[in-house]
Structure formats: C-alpha cells, structure tokens
Amino acid sequence: MEAIATATLRIVSAAFEPGQPVPKKYTCEGEDVNPPIGICTVPETAASIAIIAEDPDATHGTFVHWLVWNIPPGTAVGENSNPGISGRNGFGKTGYGGPCPPSGTHRYFFRVYALNKLLDIPAGSERKALEQAMEGHIVASGELMGTFAKHKS
Template sequence: METNVCQTVEVSSPSFQAGEEIPQKFTCDGEDINPALEIGDLPDNTLSLVLIVSDPDAPSGNWTHWLMWNIPPLHTIEEDSAPGTVGTNDFGNTQYGGPCPPIGTHRYFFRVYALDTTLTLKEGSRVEDVYQQMENHIVGAGQLMGVYSH
C-alpha cells in the first residue's frame, strides 16, 4: 500500500511518550477524548492527512477507534478536536473512541498518513474505503503507539 516515495513523519503527543501508558483521561475510563498529537515535517506535496487509531490486540482483530481524513496539512491535532472528516469506527459511531480493552494490556496505534490528494468519501465511511482511496497517494507516514489496560 505504500508508495515508492514515502517519507517518515514523526508523530508524538504531549500527553504520553511512545510505548508508554495512555493517560486515563483519553480512555473509556476517563473523559474519552482524543489526546493532542504533534506531527513533524510533512512532505512538500502533502495535500491532506489521514489519521487512523487502532488496536491490533482486540479479540475480534484490528479494532478501529478513530478514523479521520481530509485533515489539512497541520502540525498539531488539538486535544478533544476533529479537524477533518470523521469516519465510522468499530464502536459504530463517528467520534473518537478511546482505549477500552476487555482484558489485559492492549497497544493503540495513532497512525498519520500524508497524502498527495484529498479523499472523495462521505462522512461516516469505513476504514476499508479510506485504505482503498489512499492507495498510491501516500507520500509520508508515521505512528505513535501507546498502551492501556483497565
């Protein structure tokens, strides 16, 4: 799915460090709002960003917690904000759904993709549709992984 020229994009958060526990505030045990994300240098030809937050450790397989596209090429996604078009997550709604593992410790990946286009998808579209339209348009990508158990 990656293109031949795919620059690494740094993704971090002022709320937690890579590989560390995501604060309760950003989970189903807290306020269930998205943490702020900091996005590093983007490729010059970036027209939009895609953000996909998922849990590969979910019992049913890779669980999508948050899906957003057509985000302007910005360097900060503020806490409790949605600066793009929001898709339907695996909870069945169009908002951020924070970490809420049924048992054990799960990993949560905040993946950012820089695209050389914007997507022509309606709000509420599913992650499969986003992946399909992103194909051959990814010019940069990066991720931040945090963990949570409750």
C-alpha cells in the first residue's frame, strides 16, 4: 500500500515483547481476546488508526485475525476491547480471533496504520476493502510481531 508519508509508529504491548510468544490468554487456547496494543508517536495529521493482525505462516496463505479501523488517534487499545469498526476475519467473524495454528510456531503481526481520514466502509468489510479504503491515506505505520505454538496435549 502506498503511504503519503513515511513516519513510523512505535507499537508496544503490555502483554508481550516484540518477537516473543503471545500469551495463551490471547489465543484459541485461552480467552481468545485481543491483547492490549499501545500506539506511540502518532503524527498530528492522523485522523484515525487501523489495525490488521495477521499470520503470514498459515498453510493456505496469510490468515487475517483482526481488522479494525476508525480508532481515534491517542486511544490505547485495551485488552478485550472494540476500539473502532471491526471487519471480517479469516474465521468468518467480525472482531478479534486469536492465534490458533494447526501445527508449529507461527508469527503474528499486529500492523498499525495512522490515516489522514476516517474510513467510510461498512462494519464486516474484508481486508481487500479496508486496504483499498486506506490507499493514499497512510501517514505512518508500524508493527508488533509475536509468536505462538499450540501446547501439545
């Protein structure tokens, strides 16, 4: 996606450090709620925030775990929250669906975008519609990556 500026957002979580395992609570083996996400260094030109959480290691291509947009800038995304408008994830539901790899350790990217406008797409939209709506409106972006492997029973 084309950005109109190249500012970098700093993305953090109180739940896990970059590159470290996503705690069980935020996965299909736990409460399956979104982890808290801190969004730092948001440009003043940002009118909204969007998040795409995905697993690029999925068997049949990148799997979308969470689409959310029109988050007000300066909002801390709390644990188990609905901070904006939710899109349809790879599970066929709206909202967050946590890591749940069939086997092995997968990487989970929480990609965050600062946009210069609010997006006019309906709740339940899929990733392609979100990306099209964001095109040309990204003023900054950043990501946080965590890993997860199911525990063997």
